[in-house]
Amino acid sequence: MAAFATPELRQLFAEWLETLEDEALRHLEECGESDAAGLAKALNISQESTAYLIAHMTSSGKVNSKVRASGKSKKQ
Known part of the structure; x- marks a missing residue:
């Protein structure tokens, strides 16, 4: 969908994301x-x-995040 978005829609998405x-x-x-x-x-x-x-x-440095295992790993 992003490939078809117009510059106007991309700008609106960027504003909404901000x-x-x-x-x-x-x-x-x-x-x-x-x-x-x-x-x-x-x-x-x-x-x-x-x-x-x-x-x-x-990625933009606004927050720090932690990652940890959820305990939902799949065993094969």
Whole structure:
């Protein structure tokens, strides 16, 4: 879908993402540490979208993130 997005739509997405980042930062400043599920609930978005947001914010230096095993590994 991104390949077909117009410059206008890309700009709108970037603005929306920035607004979402601001909301996430406010939530983290108020509540401290949060997991993806808690942040997703606070922002009213899916955990998948929250994972993207966290990765984006981490790569831009806005947040630090921790990664740990979920205990849901598949045994073959």
